[in-house]
Amino acid sequence: xxxxxxxxxxxxxxxxxxxxGGPIRKFGNDSKQCTDSSFYHTLNTTFITNSTSTRFxxxxxxxxxxxxxxxxxxxxxxxxxxxxxxxxGSETTGRGTxxxxxxxxxxxxxTNADDVVAIAQSLYESLGVSNEYVSTACGRYINASYGGxxxxxxxxxxxxxxxxxxLDFSPSAFQKLADPELGVIQVTxxxx
Numbered sequence: 001x002x003x004x005x006x007x008x009x010x011x012x013x014x015x016x017x018x019x020x021g022g023p024i025r026k027f028g029n030d031s032k033q034c035t036d037s038s039f040y041h042t043l044n045t046t047f048i049t050n051s052t053s054t055r056f057x058x059x060x061x062x063x064x065x066x067x068x069x070x071x072x073x074x075x076x077x078x079x080x081x082x083x084x085x086x087x088x089g090s091e092t093t094g095r096g097t098x099x100x101x102x103x104x105x106x107x108x109x110x111t112n113a114d115d116v117v118a119i120a121q122s123l124y125e126s127l128g129v130s131n132e133y134v135s136t137a138c139g140r141y142i143n144a145s146y147g148g149x150x151x152x153x154x155x156x157x158x159x160x161x162x163x164x165x166x167l168d169f170s171p172s173a174f175q176k177l178a179d180p181e182l183g184v185i186q187v188t189x190x191x192x
Contacts, residue, residue, distance in 0.1 A: 094165030096146060096187035098174035104157035106138035110170070117142060118157035118168040125158070142167070144177065144189040151176040152192075 101112050105124065110116045119137060128136040137155045144151055144167060151173050159168040167187060171180065178185045 091188055091190045092165050093186065093188050094163065094167060096144065096167050096169060096174065096177065096185045097162075097183065098169045098171050098180065099159070101156075101170045106134055106156045107132065108138070108156050110156055112171045114170055115151060115153045115173040115176070116156040116170045117144070117153040117173060118159040118162070119155055120162040120164045120166055121158040121160045122164050141192040142189050143192060144169075144173075144187045146177040146185045146187045149177050 099118065101110050101114065101116060104110065104116075104118070119142075124135045124137055135155075135158070140155050142153050142155060144153060151169075153167075153169060153173045157168070159166065162168055167189060169177070174180060177187065
């Protein structure tokens with residue numbers, strides 16, 4: 001499955017590179033909630049080329065609203081979030097969302113019924129990745145809490161739209177913390 005994801009990214013990268021006339025670098029997207037990891041991480045992404053950004057929507061490869069600046073949006077002020085610590089036990093606060101689990105960056109196979117989580121792509125990469133883009137965070141467990149409820153989840157993916165302290169849960173894990181109708185919650189979490 002990881003091979004197919006890599007091939008898909010290579011094809012899209014080639015198409016975009018041809019369309020904009022030069023090599024591209026992939027950066028994370030805005031703070032929108034992930035809805036389907038396999039498509040979200042590949043198609044709804046901002047590509048940067050020669051200091052100009054071109055945004056592609058998730059239903060086609062047609063560019064929308066080119067601009068010359070890149071804006072990073074966050075859902076909370078820096079005073080509301082604490083720095084991420086990769087060591088066990090350090091508590092962190094961030095946004096909690098959920099997504100439809102499918103092919104993941106860790107190369108494992110899970111479903112929406114599994115208690116798994118995607119961490120911010122920036123954190124996923126900062127903890128170290130192999131040549132196959134597998135992070136040292138893969139397989140680690142996180143304890144997350146919200147409103148007096150808690151859940152233990154396993155890291156299986158990277159979330160391109162998440163800020164550094166955010167977690168993107170499987171529907172099953174999110175439901176153990178809050179009603180999915182909420183969509184976004186403020187979670188406290190730590191690595192085991």
